[in-house]
Amino acid sequence: xxxEFTKVAKVHAAGSGLNTKLQEAIGRSLKAHYDDLIHAPVPxxxxxxxxxxxxxxxxxxxxxxxxxxx
Numbered sequence: 001x002x003x004e005f006t007k008v009a010k011v012h013a014a015g016s017g018l019n020t021k022l023q024e025a026i027g028r029s030l031k032a033h034y035d036d037l038i039h040a041p042v043p044x045x046x047x048x049x050x051x052x053x054x055x056x057x058x059x060x061x062x063x064x065x066x067x068x069x070x
Contacts, residue, residue, distance in 0.1 A: 018026075
């Protein structure tokens with residue numbers, strides 16, 4: 001999939017006026033940045049929210065129903 005994306009990106013960027021070396025440098029920088037984000041741990045608060053949503057789905061509780069916040 002990464003190779004397909006690279007091909008599409010190169011074809012699309014060809015008309016952008018950016019030279020190939022600059023495009024590749026930008027691509028490497030973006031990949032390095034997002035690779036860090038992808039491997040970062042999910043915050044506990046998000047995990048708790050996901051667990052609560054999944055519990056509601058299992059219990060058949062409607063999404064718009066009253067919750068513990070009042």
